[in-house]
Amino acid sequence: MASKFLLVAQREYLTRVRKKAFVVLTLLVPFIIAGFGVLIGKLASSDESTEIVDVRDTSGLGVATRLTQMSTPQLQFLPVTGSLAEAKHNFQKDKHAGLLYLPEGLDVQDPKGVQFFGKGNISLSKEDRVKKALTDAFAELKMQKSGLTQTQLDQLRAKVPLSSVSLDEAGKEKGSNSGVTTGIASALAILIYFFIFLYGVQIMRGVGEEKSSRVMEVMLSAVKPFDLMMGKIVGIAAVGLTQFLLWGLLSWGATAVVVPLVMQDEVTKAKTEVAATSPSANAGSATVADQAAVSAEQMNPAKRANVISGAFEKASQLNIPIWTIVFGFIVYFLGGYLLYGALFGAVGAAVDDQTDTQQFMFPITMPLILSYVLGFSVILRNPDGPVAFWMSMIPFTSPVAMVIRLPFGVPTWQLALSIALLVVGFVGTVWVAARIYRVGILMYGKKVTYRELSKWMFYKG
Amino acid sequence: MPHSTAAPILEVRNVRKQYAAHTALDGVSLAVPEQSIFGLLGPNGAGKTSLIRIITQITGADAGEVFFRGEKLNPSHIADIGYLPEERGLYKKMKVGEQLIYLAQLRGLSRADAVQRIKKWLDRFDIKAWAEKNVEDLSKGMQQKVQFVATVLHEPKLIILDEPFSGFDPINANLIKDEILRLKQEGAAIIFSTHRMESVEEMCDSIALINRSRKVLDGPVTAIRNQFKNNTYEVEGQGKLMVVHPDFEVIEQRERENDHFYARIQLHAGTTPNDLLRYLIGRVEVQAFREQVPSINEIFIRRVRETMPETLHETANALL
Numbered sequence: 093m094a095s096k097f098l099l100v101a102q103r104e105y106l107t108r109v110r111k112k113a114f115v116v117l118t119l120l121v122p123f124i125i126a127g128f129g130v131l132i133g134k135l136a137s138s139d140e141s142t143e144i145v146d147v148r149d150t151s152g153l154g155v156a157t158r159l160t161q162m163s164t165p166q167l168q169f170l171p172v173t174g175s176l177a178e179a180k181h182n183f184q185k186d187k188h189a190g191l192l193y194l195p196e197g198l199d200v201q202d203p204k205g206v207q208f209f210g211k212g213n214i215s216l217s218k219e220d221r222v223k224k225a226l227t228d229a230f231a232e233l234k235m236q237k238s239g240l241t242q243t244q245l246d247q248l249r250a251k252v253p254l255s256s257v258s259l260d261e262a263g264k265e266k267g268s269n270s271g272v273t274t275g276i277a278s279a280l281a282i283l284i285y286f287f288i289f290l291y292g293v294q295i296m297r298g299v300g301e302e303k304s305s306r307v308m309e310v311m312l313s314a315v316k317p318f319d320l321m322m323g324k325i326v327g328i329a330a331v332g333l334t335q336f337l338l339w340g341l342l343s344w345g346a347t348a349v350v351v352p353l354v355m356q357d358e359v360t361k362a363k364t365e366v367a368a369t370s371p372s373a374n375a376g377s378a379t380v381a382d383q384a385a386v387s388a389e390q391m392n393p394a395k396r397a398n399v400i401s402g403a404f405e406k407a408s409q410l411n412i413p414i415w416t417i418v419f420g421f422i423v424y425f426l427g428g429y430l431l432y433g434a435l436f437g438a439v440g441a442a443v444d445d446q447t448d449t450q451q452f453m454f455p456i457t458m459p460l461i462l463s464y465v466l467g468f469s470v471i472l473r474n475p476d477g478p479v480a481f482w483m484s485m486i487p488f489t490s491p492v493a494m495v496i497r498l499p500f501g502v503p504t505w506q507l508a509l510s511i512a513l514l515v516v517g518f519v520g521t522v523w524v525a526a527r528i529y530r531v532g533i534l535m536y537g538k539k540v541t542y543r544e545l546s547k548w549m550f551y552k553g
Numbered sequence: 554m555p556h557s558t559a560a561p562i563l564e565v566r567n568v569r570k571q572y573a574a575h576t577a578l579d580g581v582s583l584a585v586p587e588q589s590i591f592g593l594l595g596p597n598g599a600g601k602t603s604l605i606r607i608i609t610q611i612t613g614a615d616a617g618e619v620f621f622r623g624e625k626l627n628p629s630h631i632a633d634i635g636y637l638p639e640e641r642g643l644y645k646k647m648k649v650g651e652q653l654i655y656l657a658q659l660r661g662l663s664r665a666d667a668v669q670r671i672k673k674w675l676d677r678f679d680i681k682a683w684a685e686k687n688v689e690d691l692s693k694g695m696q697q698k699v700q701f702v703a704t705v706l707h708e709p710k711l712i713i714l715d716e717p718f719s720g721f722d723p724i725n726a727n728l729i730k731d732e733i734l735r736l737k738q739e740g741a742a743i744i745f746s747t748h749r750m751e752s753v754e755e756m757c758d759s760i761a762l763i764n765r766s767r768k769v770l771d772g773p774v775t776a777i778r779n780q781f782k783n784n785t786y787e788v789e790g791q792g793k794l795m796v797v798h799p800d801f802e803v804i805e806q807r808e809r810e811n812d813h814f815y816a817r818i819q820l821h822a823g824t825t826p827n828d829l830l831r832y833l834i835g836r837v838e839v840q841a842f843r844e845q846v847p848s849i850n851e852i853f854i855r856r857v858r859e860t861m862p863e864t865l866h867e868t869a870n871a872l873l
Contacts, residue, residue: 099658107647306642310703313609313636314659316628534611547573 096315100323101330104298108331118335122342143189145222146172148179151198158229159192167221180209192222200233273499274472280421280495283336285464288429288491289457291332292436296449298324299440299533308533317530321441322522325433329426413501420498420507427514428491432460434518434525441532442540463489467496475500484510487517524549560623562587562711562742563608568617570603577603579766580617585711585742585759590733592753592774593746594849595763601746602639604763605713608744609636621711632661635709639716639746641700643688649675649699650684653706660707667706674702678728694725701729705736712736713744718752730756750849762853765864769856774849781852784820785845786829789813792837800824801832817845 108114147169149156159169169192172179176193183191190210198205208222232245240248299321302308311320439452463483471480475497483493484502490510494502531548532540561584570578578600585591593601606612608619610631619626621633644652650671657667675681678698683691688699697720705712717733718726733743733756745753754760754774761771770777785804788794794814796803801824806816814837820829826844833839847855858865 096659099655103655107644301645305645306638306640307644308642309611309638309640310636310642310656310700311659312611313634313638314631314656534606 097319097323097326100315100320101327104324104327105330105334108294108328109334114331114335118338119342121339122346125339125343126346142166142168143218144168144170144186145189146170146179146183146186146191147194148172148174148176148191149194150196151194152196153194153198153200153233155194155198155226155229155233158232159225162225162228167225169225183209184211189218190222192226200230200237203230276417276499277472277475277496278468280417280498281464281467281492284421284425284428284491284495285460287332287336287425288432288460291328291429292432294328294331295325295433296436296440298328299437299529300443300449303441303444303533303536312533317533318526321434321437321526321529325430325437329429329433332429413498416502416507417495417498421495423511424491424495424514427487427511427518431487431491431514431518431521432456434522438525438528438532441529442535442545443532444536448540459486459488460492463492467492471496481506485513487514487521490514559587561585562622563744564620564623565604565608566618566620568604568607568614568619570600570607570612571615572603576766578607578614581763581766581768582617583761583768583771585744587742588737588740589758590737590743590745590753590756592750592757592760592849593744593763594750594753594760594853595748595769597748599748599763600766601748601763602715605636605715605744605746609634609713632707633710635660635704635707635712637700637704637712637714637717639719641697641720643696643700643703645689646687648685648687649680649691652688653699653703656703657706660709662707670706670708671702674706677732678702693720694722697721698725701732705732709741711742711744713746715746716749717745717747719749750853754849760849762849762856764853764857765861767861769853769860777849777852778846781847781855782844786818786820786826787841787843787845788816788818788829788833788839789841790833790837790839794833794837796832798832801829 142165145167147156147159149171156169156171160171163169170188172182172191174182179191179193190208193207193209195205195207206226208219210218235245235248236242302311315323435456439449439456442452443449466479466483470477471483471493474480480493480497483489484497484506490513494507494510527549528545563585565581565583568578568581570576581600581604583593593604595601603612607614608626610626610628621630624630647655653671654664654667657670658664662670671684672681675684678701680695680698683695683699688696691699704714712733714733717729721729737743745757747753757774759771759773760777762769772780791812792814793812794806794816796816796818800821802819802821804817804819806814808814818829820826826842830839830842833842854865
């Protein structure tokens with residue numbers, strides 16, 4: 093009876109939502125998320141902070157001047173004077189990233205003996221950037237020697253902004269942003285993975301409690317086992333959705349309040365730092381401060397709503413099938429949860445003791461973990477490859493695998509086939525789980541083996 | 554007998570139930586009369602719980618049929634049946650009141666009705682103060698009372714109590730007994746299922762005895778007793794007892810100190826207890842004289858000895 097199923101679902105929902113643990117967790121997690129937001133923001137801003145390299149140029153070739161002109165927002169060159177020992181001491185004292193030393197009598201044609209001193213280990217990317225600037229500087233020197241004027245050189249120095257464009261099947265051009273695509277794919281997969289795990293285990297525990305408290309027999313004399321199982325699965329799903337929704341709203345709120353406060357600090361700090369460290373404040377450093385100010389401006393709560401709807405617009409301008417993702421996410425989210433939820437319920441029903449669940453948990457969670465691990469290592473890199481294809485077809489792995497593929501665009505026939513297989517898999521799993529459940533819930537004091545479970549499939553009502 | 558003429562509330566016809574290698578019920582038939590107390594008796598493992606699970610529609614029979622008031626048993630009857638399983642259990646983390654409402658709603662009662670009746674019952678059992686407590690905070694006996702309330706709250710026409718008095722202290726057991734008698738008075742039929750036959754035999758109107766998946770015997774208690782009593786009388790008194798009479802046969806005689814005696818005497822057909830009394834009065838001082846009525850337990854063992862002698866030993870062990 094549908095009304096009984098609803099009563100069961102309602103009870104499962106209400107008893108869980110009223111628990112203290114639920115309330116605490118619901119309130120706490122958004123602040124943790126906001127905390128992460130701040131942390132990530134700080135890390136990102138520190139990564140973008142300007143690195144200053146001192147240049148002690150004794151070559152008399154004017155390399156230092158050229159390098160200063162080549163400063164970028166990330167890397168600035170600062171000419172210094174004095175002896176090498178002094179310069180070595182000073183750059184460490186000033187907490188600069190390194191010191192470039194150009195010895196006397198350096199030959200433009202064969203510049204040997206240039207040295208770069210850094211603190212600790214010098215990272216490859218840092219060395220590369222310095223090397224690149226140096227190469228360019230010497231190239232200019234050579235060109236000037238061969239007769240080019242400074243104006244001509246300035247004209248030669250071109251900045252080319254690169255924007256990636258991907259072509260769709262119709263040959264229409266669309267902007268492509270692999271960063272955004274990967275981000276969406278990962279976020280969706282993580283969401284599904286954790287939802288299934290967190291709430292699947294709750295289903296298992298709930299069945300276990302009903303069994304160990306012996307309330308099962310009373311329940312079964314009033315409710316069909318299938319209604320009892322599905323009521324629990326749906327009720328717990330509603331708990332999960334409520335929790336995710338609240339987390340979403342609260343972390344949005346928390347981030348909107350907390351992050352701008354912290355970021356505002358960062359911006360002022362960055363501005364003063366840049367101004368202080370480079371007295372000859374060039375165009376580059378001013379841009380850094382401005383950009384930071386703009387991004388902080390966007391954190392303003394009043395503008396957040398626009399950002400979200402803007403993200404949708406942006407996504408549709410980029411080559412991201414936004415509606416397919418929304419549709420697919422709902423299908424795989426629900427399908428995956430129901431499929432695994434039924435299995436978790438069956439495990440809870442099959443064993444007497446929570447500690448016995450391990451042997452059955454492993455084969456259930458393996459495909460889920462596998463799809464998660466392979467999803468991030470293989471599918472994300474090659475979303476159209478054979479691993480991606482097969483894993484997005486198998487119902488046990490498709491919920492995670494397919495949502496990873498979705499933002500990259502999936503052929504419609506593959507999506508249709510995958511969903512059809514998921515539905516078949518779901519119906520089959522629920523059928524098997526319901527049979528195990530029906531027999532298991534009234535079975536006590538029996539050590540359950542796989543052989544035993546397979547027999548349960550064929551027990552008559 | 555009055556019950557046998559009226560249509561039964563529950564009729565079980567030729568029910569069979571097989572579990573893997575074990576036959577739990579082998580062609581069991583029985584009828585539970587309306588407004589009566591029915592004892593479903595037999596040792597542990599006889600098949601009582603299997604039969605109850607079929608009646609409560611937890612499982613289905615492999616063969617045979619069950620009728621509730623003449624209608625083939627179906628899910629609509631769930632609202633008419635109340636069931637107290639042998640393994641008692643409630644949701645531990647749920648409040649008493651909420652739990653009772655939930656269980657009543659599952660059996661078709663509206664929320665408002667449930668609230669009304671719960672008040673009445675909690676008052677009657679003196680556990681009103683506990684309505685807002687979690688079940689796990691209650692004592693075992695208190696939980697049992699709550700579970701009994703849950704069983705009868707939806708006013709079922711058929712109440713099935715598996716091992717009804719186990720877990721109750723004597724005071725609460727009497728309280729429950731009184732409630733059961735009142736429920737019967739109000740029109741309900743009650744099935745007691747137990748292996749402790751002596752605990753229910755004085756309350757039962759009719760019984761069915763089950764052993765090793767088969768029904769051994771059923772019918773009204775008085776009729777069964779009459780069927781199994783063999784005209785034997787117990788006599789206690791003072792004097793030298795010497796019975797020499799063709800109509801009376803002494804089965805057992807024990808002498809005690811101070812000329813006291815105890816004897817069991819069987820009457821031959823056509824003789825009445827008064828004939829025996831008259832014979833005795835002239836010879837000894839009679840202090841006690843009563844008909845020896847076999848207990849259900851004794852009848853059961855005798856019946857098993859007659860019908861399935863090969864299982865007697867195990868059956869007797871199971872009864873202990």
